[in-house]
Structure formats: structure tokens, C-alpha cells
Amino acid sequence: MPFHRVAQGEFVAKIARRYVVSADAIWNHPDNADLKARRKTPHVLKAGDQIWVPETDLKTVSVATGTLHRFQVKAATTKVKVRFLRQEKPRGAVPFTATIGERSLDGALDGDGVLELTIPIDTTSFELELRPPNERVERYDVRVGHLDPADDPVGIEQRLRHLGHAWEGAADESGLGPEGSRVLAGFQKKHGLEPTGEIDDATRDKLRHVHGS
Amino acid sequence: MTLTWIVPARRAVVSVDQISYRDALSQWAQEIQNRHEALGRWYFAEDGAARLHDARAQLVSWIASFDAPMPPVSEHADASALPGVPLLPPAPTVVSAAPESTSTLHRIDPMLARLWKGPLRVLLEAPGPSEGPAAGAPSPAPDPTRRRGAPHIDLGPLMRALVLTDHKEIANSDATLFPGDVVEFPLFKLLALAGKEAFGSMQFDPNGSFLLGTALTGEGDGARLHDNRLAMRFQALLSAARGAFSARGDTWASTVRNTPSLSYGGVKISARGILYGGVFKVPVAAVPTPADPAPAHGHHSAHPPSIPTGPQGQWTFRNLGWAQVERTGDPLAQNLPTKSGLEKLRQDPLTPGWSCSPCMQFFTYFILDLLDVATPRGGGVGTEIANHADSVLRRHADVTAFTYRLYKLEDHDQLREHMGMPPEPSVPSSPPAPGQPRPESAEQRIRAFALERLGVPVDPAATNDRHLPPAAPTWTVPIDRLSPISVLSLASHERSLVLIKGYELLVDEGGSGAPPVVGFLAAYDPLTGGAYVPRAPAGQLFDFQAADSLTRNNPYSAFGCAPTTFAGISAVTLAQDPAGGFKISTGTGSAHLGAVTRIHADALSARHEGTPDYKPIVFMPASRRSACTVDPATLHAERAVPYPTLQEAVGAFPSLAEAEAMRSQVALALADTASPAFLDALNSVARPRS
Numbered sequence: 001m002p003f004h005r006v007a008q009g010e011f012v013a014k015i016a017r018r019y020v021v022s023a024d025a026i027w028n029h030p031d032n033a034d035l036k037a038r039r040k041t042p043h044v045l046k047a048g049d050q051i052w053v054p055e056t057d058l059k060t061v062s063v064a065t066g067t068l069h070r071f072q073v074k075a076a077t078t079k080v081k082v083r084f085l086r087q088e089k090p091r092g093a094v095p096f097t098a099t100i101g102e103r104s105l106d107g108a109l110d111g112d113g114v115l116e117l118t119i120p121i122d123t124t125s126f127e128l129e130l131r132p133p134n135e136r137v138e139r140y141d142v143r144v145g146h147l148d149p150a151d152d153p154v155g156i157e158q159r160l161r162h163l164g165h166a167w168e169g170a171a172d173e174s175g176l177g178p179e180g181s182r183v184l185a186g187f188q189k190k191h192g193l194e195p196t197g198e199i200d201d202a203t204r205d206k207l208r209h210v211h212g213s
Numbered sequence: 214m215t216l217t218w219i220v221p222a223r224r225a226v227v228s229v230d231q232i233s234y235r236d237a238l239s240q241w242a243q244e245i246q247n248r249h250e251a252l253g254r255w256y257f258a259e260d261g262a263a264r265l266h267d268a269r270a271q272l273v274s275w276i277a278s279f280d281a282p283m284p285p286v287s288e289h290a291d292a293s294a295l296p297g298v299p300l301l302p303p304a305p306t307v308v309s310a311a312p313e314s315t316s317t318l319h320r321i322d323p324m325l326a327r328l329w330k331g332p333l334r335v336l337l338e339a340p341g342p343s344e345g346p347a348a349g350a351p352s353p354a355p356d357p358t359r360r361r362g363a364p365h366i367d368l369g370p371l372m373r374a375l376v377l378t379d380h381k382e383i384a385n386s387d388a389t390l391f392p393g394d395v396v397e398f399p400l401f402k403l404l405a406l407a408g409k410e411a412f413g414s415m416q417f418d419p420n421g422s423f424l425l426g427t428a429l430t431g432e433g434d435g436a437r438l439h440d441n442r443l444a445m446r447f448q449a450l451l452s453a454a455r456g457a458f459s460a461r462g463d464t465w466a467s468t469v470r471n472t473p474s475l476s477y478g479g480v481k482i483s484a485r486g487i488l489y490g491g492v493f494k495v496p497v498a499a500v501p502t503p504a505d506p507a508p509a510h511g512h513h514s515a516h517p518p519s520i521p522t523g524p525q526g527q528w529t530f531r532n533l534g535w536a537q538v539e540r541t542g543d544p545l546a547q548n549l550p551t552k553s554g555l556e557k558l559r560q561d562p563l564t565p566g567w568s569c570s571p572c573m574q575f576f577t578y579f580i581l582d583l584l585d586v587a588t589p590r591g592g593g594v595g596t597e598i599a600n601h602a603d604s605v606l607r608r609h610a611d612v613t614a615f616t617y618r619l620y621k622l623e624d625h626d627q628l629r630e631h632m633g634m635p636p637e638p639s640v641p642s643s644p645p646a647p648g649q650p651r652p653e654s655a656e657q658r659i660r661a662f663a664l665e666r667l668g669v670p671v672d673p674a675a676t677n678d679r680h681l682p683p684a685a686p687t688w689t690v691p692i693d694r695l696s697p698i699s700v701l702s703l704a705s706h707e708r709s710l711v712l713i714k715g716y717e718l719l720v721d722e723g724g725s726g727a728p729p730v731v732g733f734l735a736a737y738d739p740l741t742g743g744a745y746v747p748r749a750p751a752g753q754l755f756d757f758q759a760a761d762s763l764t765r766n767n768p769y770s771a772f773g774c775a776p777t778t779f780a781g782i783s784a785v786t787l788a789q790d791p792a793g794g795f796k797i798s799t800g801t802g803s804a805h806l807g808a809v810t811r812i813h814a815d816a817l818s819a820r821h822e823g824t825p826d827y828k829p830i831v832f833m834p835a836s837r838r839s840a841c842t843v844d845p846a847t848l849h850a851e852r853a854v855p856y857p858t859l860q861e862a863v864g865a866f867p868s869l870a871e872a873e874a875m876r877s878q879v880a881l882a883l884a885d886t887a888s889p890a891f892l893d894a895l896n897s898v899a900r901p902r903s
Contacts (some may be wrong), residue, residue: 043310043311044309077312078312080310081314081316082317083306083316086317086320087321121310144310146308160315160317164270164274165267183266186263186268212315
């Protein structure tokens, strides 16, 4: 089995499903030790990552002829959890509608403003509508698995945006850019870090902690 | 940029083209970036830069997520047709599929901008001719010269729905702003986001006026936004003198020069001066006392009106209903010119030239604290000049008020009867024979009669029917001592020479020179939002001139008095010649003057160094009604420098109540010293019809 080049939106469980191997077999394979050390979690990979996929884990089952046999396959799913804040406070039990493909699901955020959905593992995106009372409907285009690692400038930018810190322009592999660095300095200042505007371990950890992933 | 910032990072007027709301918000974010250093210094003791950046980043994030466009009103509407590019395109939300972790999405409270509708929007939203006058609106008098109804302009796809909150904030992201709209962005929310919690209790006051400094509620406890009161005051002044606009291009265009105009749907919109103000009503003895009720229409009281000497009357500021609820359920925003207000302006002839009149001169100087009548500051040339000027102006003010009353009477014969004049001789309809003088018109004779009766000298060299000021004292002053606003009397026609300091100077604090503490005049055109004098060289004088107030043959004139017409602005140069005279030059010519008449020494540059010298804008009660929906006790004036004057401001400025006391002194002084002839004449004139 060759190395698999990770595409945007892919994560280990999704890759494992494609190649009919277990996610653990991929993530714990010695050839992926370096990737594992860099990415820290199998749920957040970066497009372009090279990941070794072991041979398909074939299971042998002996069956008698002339008999009907039933095999039950678990539907591969994953969970998505999003916490919604307004002015740094949980949104509360806001009603929502999630549209995944042709299926719609109605519900409400929990008391802490958290949306928790179990979705098919091959879901790449879904639409989400929040309907806060007496306010306009909020619409979100949610891309599953598209969150980049927090040690990457783009991943830093994505988390900052989620937390309500955005700027004109975009981060790239080389960094956040001057304006992005100023925004990062504001984040650092707000959270008691030295406002250097530089991406360091303390800032990454704080960002992961505040963002939740 | 489509927005002209009249208060840095806070308030702007939409300029030459319409703009989408999203782009306006983006321009605000850009403005904050541009003023970042100054805002940090004004509002943050330390670490302002990082905190402001963080707050701005949250603003930018919110703008990007501001809800998706609503379906356009017209199927042909296309949001992309509007100019400008949003700061950030809407971005998808990216999450990880991690059962044990959470992605956090944080949004701030909406950063909606407050809207004061501009003249163009008001016109567009006004009911069309087929819809008739709004319920409760006063019915205008029939006007046989009127050629068509109010303009009803269909902008089609550009006219998108406008959804306003209870605070008159624009709620829908696909709204379109029109030239002349004034928008105020929630800077207070941004500051609260940046950790200045004292600003968190502020809100937009839906009944507030940015001209009055009442745009917000909740100011106090050390939280106060920078503003530009001097510019407001100047706006009010110019508005009072010249403020008006007309959609009747067929009527007004011929008298408007150098004035930007726009044309939509074939109807020309001509801006005449600066909007959002009012007009001066009768400066002297305007309001009957309670014991002297107005007569029924068409009848005249047996007892002449008395001259009020109390707090009401005298100088009044009437705002045409632009700062108050004109009628219950008025769909138009408050603080706006309304259709009926415009009708009033058209129906109600102003005095013969509020701008070209001593009354305007007097009031200008009063507001600008150039008169020492009520607040003597000791001896010196300034006080002497002011007192002298006051006595001159007072006489003229009397005449103006008197002639105003004459103009209010529409019936010649009735007027003549009340004036005790002989019956009107028949006026030959044919032109005079060559060599024969043109006979005086009725109004000329009436005015001559009135002037003679009042004992006011008339300039015998006058060739037109303007009442002319008597010989005024003159002082020869060095050019470099001209005030930022100098009202000059040139050939019996007053012109306000205004030294405009560029807007950039206000925020260029570390630049070429000290920022102006006075004389900052953010004059902008109401319809285009553009500066009148962009990139003017330092020291450039501009001539704000109104004219044709007595133009004849104007279909809207009454007794020859037309509503004030804004003539234009032109750059002028004033040079002192070796003989001691002056040469004034404009783009179209020049004239030599023997002297320049000035009323006062240069007060704006010297006496306003300290903040206590400012007086508030004084809005006087008209018809025993508050002229504006504001608690007068809290109305203060501030200097134009946007911070850091909060600490200085506490207790430094006179309140309106204090100003009221001063004003009363002025009123009493006027009443006490008015000539008996004037009082007799005034009492003998029938009051104007209500």
C-alpha cells in the first residue's frame, strides 16, 4: 500500500474507511510516527500530509455451504461538536436545523450552547441554521475535517476567526502576515500572554485550549 | 472612499455614490485602522494598540459573517452592481471531526450603524403625487405656480428594503446607503469590546441628533465619545442661513451656482447649502405672549401684540420640525427634513436675506461668542467694538423684523390700510417711456415708507430694493488677523469669508503643525458628502455667499422676497494694498475696497484657547415648545479637538440653562434699548397670519 497524500477535509478515520483498515492501524503504524508527533491528533491533518496506510486488514470467516449467513457492518460515523458563544458567553438552547445531504435534523443547542451531531463519516459539509429568538436566522456552511493543525499558520488563522478575530488578507505557509500578527498580538494580550504577534508554543496551546480543538 | 468622515472613526456622510451597507461597515473597519494610533491614544492609557487591534479583528470577523443577503426587492437587483468590495468575503466554518474536542464559534453583538436619512432618501421615500399628503400633515396652501407634485423617483433595483431597529440602526446587510445619508457606527461597542467597559451601556438614541450632540444615550461616568461640536455649530449656522435644498430643479437651478447637483429619474436635486439645520424665524418679538393670543385667520386683533421681554421670543431658532416628531407615526426618521417641513420652507418667505442681513451677522457672532453684551470680559478694544457693533446691528435687526412682518402680509390693500397709507395707485402695465424713471413698485414704496417711519437711514446710492445697512464703523485689520469666520460688508452685501482648515489637520496631530483647536470646519455638501474644499491650501479664504433673496419674478416669492438662495462658495484672496485698502479677488474678478468692515477682533484664534469660552448651541423655545427633543440641561458644547478633553470638560462648559440666563440678558437689553419709533411701528403692524 503506498503513502496516501491527505486531501483537504480528510482525517485518519475517513482514510481508514476508504482503505478498509482500522484507524488505529494507520495512526499507530511505525511509519506514521513522525506525522503522529507533529499532528498530535488523528482528527486534524493537513492537506498534503503523507500518511502510510497499511495493508487492508482482511478478516477470514469460515462458513458452511448451503446455509444463509448474515454479516452486520457498523455504519461509520463521527461526531462534530461546536460551541457557540455570543459576547464570550454560551448562546444557550438556541433551536437549529442541520441539513446533511438530503436529510434535515432539528434540535437545539444544549444549555452551554453546544451543538453535538453524529454524522456519516464521509460527510464533507453540512448546512446549519441557528434560529435565536427575536433575531435573524444565522446560517453556517460547516466544512467537516477542514480544520488545519494548530501548528500551522492557516490553522492559527482558522481558530482566530472562529474566536472572532479576523483580518483582511489570509495566512499562508510563511506566516500570518503583518496584520495577522497584530491580531494575534491582540489575542495574546487578551489572554495574558506576551503580545509578540509570534506563533509560539504557549500561544498555540492557549489557542487550542480556548478554541477547544 | 464613498464615505466622508465628519467625525473620525465614528460618523460619516455618504458621498458621491450609493454604497452597500456591508461596504460601509468595511470602510468603518478601514477607518479604524487608519485612525488606530489616535484612537489608541484618546481612549487607552496604555496598551491601546493591541486591545484596539483585537476589537477591530472581532469587528472584521463580524462583518464577514453579517447575515447572508436577503432576496433583492427586484429580480433585476444585483448586489454586485454596487461599488466597493467587502472587507472579507463570508468564510465557511471549518471544524474537526473529533468526538472528544469542540470547535468554538464566537460572535459579537451586531455592530449595526445608526442612520440619519439624507435628503435624497427622504425624497425617495416620500409618497408620490398619487398617494397624497400623509395623514396629519398640514395641507400646503394652493400654489398656482406649482407645475407638478412632489417628486416620486423610482430607483428600481437600487432601492432596497431598509430595516431599522428601534434604535434606528440598519439591520439588514443588503441595505443601500444613498448620498447624503449620515451614518454613525457603534464606536462605543468597539471600545467596550476593547475592554473599555464604561462604554458598554451606551446605545444610539433613536430621537437623538448628531447636530445636537445627542446621538447616544448612556454617556457619562467618564465615558464619552469624541465629537465635533464646532463643526456642528458651523453646520447649524450655515444651515440656518442657507440651509435648504430643493428637488425642483426647474425652479431653483437657475439661481444655484457652484453647487453640486444630482439627477435621478429626470428630477434634478439641487443642494443649496448644508442641510440638517433650521432657519431663523423672527429674531425680535416673534412670539406673541400668552396674554396676546394670535388672531383668527383673516382677522386682526384690536390690540397690537406686545413685545415679549421674557425668556420666550426675541431670538428664536425654528427648525422646521427637523428635530422633533412632526406627527404621530411619522414613517420618516426624526431629525429630518420632511415634506411638510419643506413645504413650510417654500411657503414661508424668510426675511430678506438671513445670510445677507445683520441678524445673521449678529447671531453668528453671538453663537461664536464674539459679542460681549451678556458676558463682558473687561475693557479693551474687543469689548468696545462689540458694543458698538451691537448697537448698529440692533437697529438693523429691528428693521429686518419689521420688514419680515410686512412680507408676511399677502394682501397689498390690507397692508396699506394697516400702515395708514393711501390707496394703491394703479401701476401702468406698459414699460416707462425712454428717459422716464421706472415707477416704484408697491413693495418698494411700502418699505420706503416703513424705513422712513422707523427713522432708519437708507443708503441713497442704493440701486436695488435691498434695505441697506447704515454706515458701519470700520477698522483696518491686517489680513493675517482675519478670523476663521469673518463677516464682511462689501458694497452693502454681506459675505462670510470663511477660513476652512482641512479635515486632515484635525487628525494630523503629529504632522505639519499643531491641530486646530478652533476654526475646524468640516463643511460638506449634504447631497454628495464631499468636502466643499478638499485639499485647500492653508490659509485659503472661501466666500460663502447667499444672494437673490429679494429676487423678483420668482414664482415663490411674496412681495418680492424669495426664500434664501445659496449662491455658492468660491475661493477668494484678500490682499492689502499699499494705500491701506484691500483687494478682494475671486475666480471671476476682483474689487478694490477702501476698508474691510469687521465687527470684532480675531476671537476664534485667541479667546478659544481655553475651553470655558465656548457657548453651547442655543436652541430657543419657539411657540412655547421645545425646539428639539433634548434635555437642555445636559447640552454642552465641546471643542472640536477629538479628545483628550474629557477631564477638562467636566464643569468647564456652560450648560444651556446658564446660556439661557445670558440670552435673557441679551433679550432684555435689546428690548430696553429699542427705539420708541420701532416699538410704535411694530405695535401698529398687524401680526402675520398663523
